[in-house]
Amino acid sequence: MHFFVWQLKTIKRYAIIVLLALVCALFLWIGQFNSLSVFSSENGPEALSKGDDKQAAVALTFNISWGTEKVNAVLKQLADHDVQATFFVSGEWAERHPELMKKINEGEHEIGMMGYRYTSYLEQQPEQIRKDLNYAKEIFDKLGYEDLTLLRPPHGHFNKEVLEIADEKGYDVVQWSVNPRDWENPGTEQIVDHVMSKSSKGDIILLHASDSAKQTPKALDTILPGLKGKGLKFVRVTDMVAGSEANAQEIN
Template identity: 35%
Template sequence: MKQETVKRVKSYVVLALAAAVALAGSFKYVSKYVKVSSNVNGRELPIYSVETKEKKVALTFDAAWGNEDTQKILGILKKHDVHVTFFMTGGWVEKYPDDVKAVYEAGHDLGSHSENHKNMSQLSDEEKKQELLSVHKKVKELTGVDMNLFRAPYGDYDDAVILTARECGYYTIQWNVDSLDWKDYGVESILTTVLDNEQLGSGSVILCHNGAKYTADALDGLITGLEKKGYEIVPVSQLIYKDGYHMDVTGRQIKD
């Protein structure tokens, strides 16, 4: 009888432990979701910039093509002790895994730029999800990082893109200062376009591309110019609010 009671107690303990593990897992799963709404006047908006009293800006690089200058860019960032955010496509991650690791090991943000750099608004919700989850898995396997920052290819989004990204645990990040480096107008053009931009201010998100022809050559001057204006350059993860915020009609994130 005692033996039977002991077996029964053991069974209850096992079941209780299994339930606890399952419950913990479910909390972990739920906790990855971005819970704060980005809806403004019935429309979902990505984060274009951040309302902050601190004189900070985020410098970001989209990595979708090319890799000749990535190491040079990392070297310049290291020299200035500056950390930024790289938004990477799945194709780029697969083609340049060592550089993904180098970006991570240097302390920069890893962000998603989708798997195949398609116009996300033209995809089904399931296709949108796969575009996010596929590159997420690749980066996780390489670095152990669960990314939570997403930039839509071409800046193309609609309500469904942002809602799907949120469901997958992502904050959708746009920009309010475009370096236009992808137009290959030259170093001076990049510097002038950013440093004299009327939208540049505290909380700005600056768009660059690691594969653009003149970006690496302009980077040293760009960092120096921003710092001379009194800006601290930070990764997106250190600029945005993760909760307790709302958005204005320009996509500016404002702390509640």
């Protein structure tokens, strides 16, 4: 009788252990798909425009399509303030400036792409878009960036068809929720005021490191410590997406 009771207790203990192991495995398996759900819904692929507003974090993103004068100044500000960002670059720019690509990568910044040529996808036929994305991938692969998954369409222009093509090619489309239009050079104070007043938990901030954005490096000297002072942490886009309930932009 005692032996029988001991067997039952042993079996029960092992059953609990197995059950817990299965539950843990299930959570890990589901976790692999958390980021996928951010970029898709029952209506198809979507564009990420904002992260989880329950997380005290913002993602700082920079577009680069031409010029080399402002990139180093932007990178210096990020390094001085110990901030990692996400850079979206055109394949054409990356091809021409591999040394700057290397510098961005060495700063532990994330790299996304904007296709090859910085031409609106809404002005191109589907096969032209596919061709542009394919050629951009060839260039980034040759430069050693084979695993790029983030795409910001040129000029931020997209529709449902562009989203479907991006998804077909394995890319997640990333937009933004805060845009001070720094490329228009409205004044350093105006750039700072816009970012500081509009940015909150989960926001994706759009700035530029192309030569057109002449006031951005100086603005960063105030923005970076200022947002930290608001209790916000800077994260890269993929870090923001991981495990978050991010907001996607729907296209009807």
